[in-house]
Amino acid sequence: MQPRNETRCEPASGLVYVVDDDRDLGAAVARLLSRHGHVATPFLDPAPLLEIYPQAPAHCIVTDVMMGDIDGFDFADRVRALDSTVAIVFMTAWPTTANAVDSVRRYGGLDYLEKPIDEDRLLAAVCEGVAWSKAQRLASARTAMLTPRQRQVFDLLVKGHNNQAIAIALDISPKTVEDHRAAIVAKTGTNGIAQLIALAG
Amino acid sequence: MTSFAPSLAEFRAASRLATFVPTTADLPWLVGYACAFFGAHHVAAEWGGHGYYSLLYPAAGFRMALLWLRGPRLVGGVVVAEILVQLATGIIDPASAEWSTHLVGVIRPPLVYALVVLLVRTMAARAKTSMSVAPMPLGLASVGAPVAAALTSLPWSLLRPDLTGVSGLRDVVTSLTGFVVGDLLGVLLLTPPLLWLVELATSTSAGTSTRPARPDIAAVTEAVLVLAASFATEVLLGAIGLGTPHTPVLLAVAWIGLRFGRTASWLSIIVVAAMVLPQTAMPMQMAERLALHMSLASIMVVGYLAGSFADAQARMRVDLERRDRLLFQAERLKTLRAMSVAVIHEISQPLSTLAIEAKHLHELTVSADPEIASTAALIDRKAAALSILVRRLRRFGGRTVDQPTPLPLATLIDTVAALAQPEAKARNVKLSIESVDPDLVVLAQEVELAQAIVNLVRNAVQAGGSEPVRLTVNTEGDRARIMVVNRPRTDRPVQPGMGVGVLVARAIVEAHGGSLVRDSDANGAMRATIVLPLLRNPE
Numbered sequence: 039m040q041p042r043n044e045t046r047c048e049p050a051s052g053l054v055y056v057v058d059d060d061r062d063l064g065a066a067v068a069r070l071l072s073r074h075g076h077v078a079t080p081f082l083d084p085a086p087l088l089e090i091y092p093q094a095p096a097h098c099i100v101t102d103v104m105m106g107d108i109d110g111f112d113f114a115d116r117v118r119a120l121d122s123t124v125a126i127v128f129m130t131a132w133p134t135t136a137n138a139v140d141s142v143r144r145y146g147g148l149d150y151l152e153k154p155i156d157e158d159r160l161l162a163a164v165c166e167g168v169a170w171s172k173a174q175r176l177a178s179a180r181t182a183m184l185t186p187r188q189r190q191v192f193d194l195l196v197k198g199h200n201n202q203a204i205a206i207a208l209d210i211s212p213k214t215v216e217d218h219r220a221a222i223v224a225k226t227g228t229n230g231i232a233q234l235i236a237l238a239g
Numbered sequence: 240m241t242s243f244a245p246s247l248a249e250f251r252a253a254s255r256l257a258t259f260v261p262t263t264a265d266l267p268w269l270v271g272y273a274c275a276f277f278g279a280h281h282v283a284a285e286w287g288g289h290g291y292y293s294l295l296y297p298a299a300g301f302r303m304a305l306l307w308l309r310g311p312r313l314v315g316g317v318v319v320a321e322i323l324v325q326l327a328t329g330i331i332d333p334a335s336a337e338w339s340t341h342l343v344g345v346i347r348p349p350l351v352y353a354l355v356v357l358l359v360r361t362m363a364a365r366a367k368t369s370m371s372v373a374p375m376p377l378g379l380a381s382v383g384a385p386v387a388a389a390l391t392s393l394p395w396s397l398l399r400p401d402l403t404g405v406s407g408l409r410d411v412v413t414s415l416t417g418f419v420v421g422d423l424l425g426v427l428l429l430t431p432p433l434l435w436l437v438e439l440a441t442s443t444s445a446g447t448s449t450r451p452a453r454p455d456i457a458a459v460t461e462a463v464l465v466l467a468a469s470f471a472t473e474v475l476l477g478a479i480g481l482g483t484p485h486t487p488v489l490l491a492v493a494w495i496g497l498r499f500g501r502t503a504s505w506l507s508i509i510v511v512a513a514m515v516l517p518q519t520a521m522p523m524q525m526a527e528r529l530a531l532h533m534s535l536a537s538i539m540v541v542g543y544l545a546g547s548f549a550d551a552q553a554r555m556r557v558d559l560e561r562r563d564r565l566l567f568q569a570e571r572l573k574t575l576r577a578m579s580v581a582v583i584h585e586i587s588q589p590l591s592t593l594a595i596e597a598k599h600l601h602e603l604t605v606s607a608d609p610e611i612a613s614t615a616a617l618i619d620r621k622a623a624a625l626s627i628l629v630r631r632l633r634r635f636g637g638r639t640v641d642q643p644t645p646l647p648l649a650t651l652i653d654t655v656a657a658l659a660q661p662e663a664k665a666r667n668v669k670l671s672i673e674s675v676d677p678d679l680v681v682l683a684q685e686v687e688l689a690q691a692i693v694n695l696v697r698n699a700v701q702a703g704g705s706e707p708v709r710l711t712v713n714t715e716g717d718r719a720r721i722m723v724v725n726r727p728r729t730d731r732p733v734q735p736g737m738g739v740g741v742l743v744a745r746a747i748v749e750a751h752g753g754s755l756v757r758d759s760d761a762n763g764a765m766r767a768t769i770v771l772p773l774l775r776n777p778e
Binding site for chain 2: 060062063066067069070073131132133152153154155156157
């Protein structure tokens, strides 16, 4: 059966983990996300998730803040250490202004949702998170193919330096810089400096 | 709306002047005052003397009572009334050459009285000592006004001795002393009973009982014994040839005042006055009469101030007890709040699941059997409504230290409606809320201000009545006016404990730079009005 009257977020369907120490709520949120096209798995405890994470990285993690041994923020820090391209959405039954600010500023959370969950806001946050994560991975995949010298040129390029300046900075000829640029554009499949900067984003 | 602002400001400036013009409600008071003044002024002539009008001037008591009761703004009316009376009796004779001197002499005392009343009231409103607790301000004004009035006549006596008929330092001092003593006696004898009478008359018509408690037999006995003993001592001292010092009576009256308050001290003052005044009305030596009246005046001042002080202390004690009770209540409320936050948390967890699943069920069953579909839709709707309520409740109970932010009144009233509606429904009272102009914005802590208005609405809802409780918002110049109007049931006495909510509301509103006034109109409708400064448009 197809869910009706909601915005499906087709281009950004991704792998999502839901972490909540309330088994029913975790399962309900995971099922909700599944109905909206994501592949969602609920976890009762962050510890087992951290163990399997390197083998199965997700696009987005929806996690409770107040949990047993590892709280949501602690968990977010550990996941970030494993994967810097995963989006994190926090949810809590004890919302405070300080936590709301911290969750976004310090823990790079995409949103801070108050329970009972506002469904539309959750779906929008997860959708945005998946899209962001995919873009991040694509960008890092592209730049990963660059040689160390190409990477140096790329870093200077996206800072806004011209060929002449890069040649002087790296002590190579402007012609060599030109060659590296062509290689970078070919490898990353970008078209122009603006897209390169977006890639570095 | 803004185009009215200048005319409103003009109107307000004009109305400030207009406060000095007596209203129609003041007229009976002024007419009554003129009659009383006329009578009292002539009674006073019995105790007249050279250089002053009288050593007992009851008219001053009427003057003080009127100015205290109706406010110093009535000074114009009082002056006019006194001038008219003195014109009618010929004290001010327009034909005589000295009419202007007499006119000034008539105008000056009420002017000074009003000024003293104004000063004492301003001071009492600002000071936080026992001097500012009622009835202490009245006591201070009653003593201060006669002294001030006499002092202001000093330059006059010195500059124009030919006109006042007083010459020489001795005469001037005699005249001033006579003036002070006469006015003091008049004010202290008459003002307290006059104010009590008015209070008694108005409080019985309003139905609330503020009548003093029945006096305690032991207290009366003690007071009578103390007073009688002081008289006996005085008589004894006189009999053995030690003169008649009045110190025993002075001490007795002070004792009675401190022990039993203003009413008791005033009653003993009356007893003392009743024994002294008939003697001094008879022809006697001027110096002797002045001495007697001065003694009487000091007894009165000491007694009355002691009584007022005791009353003020008693009042402060009652206030303190009430504050203690409030603190206790606040403590309980804090516990209650912590409990509700915990309950909200416990509810929000399963409710999240419930709301998600209910919505899913609703979506699944749209095309199913209509019976099932409508049931699922209902469950979904209720779960969603409950979710919103829980989120709102948490906002209400949780954050309290937020900075004030610009807050549209429409949002505020929405919050209030959501919080107050359930109780209104449970009590079968209709809550009628008019739509609010979305452009009205105040600088506020939403949670606190909502609490203030919710308190007022809840009070109104609890007061019952068949008519709806109305919540309206309008503007008055650059201020917003939020009104809660209801018509309480008349067959039920005012519930005790209702004051806490209003106290909290008032504290919150005042912290927001606004004011809260509660009054009732002629039809018996209760009205609570919050006035708040509006946030100016940045344009």
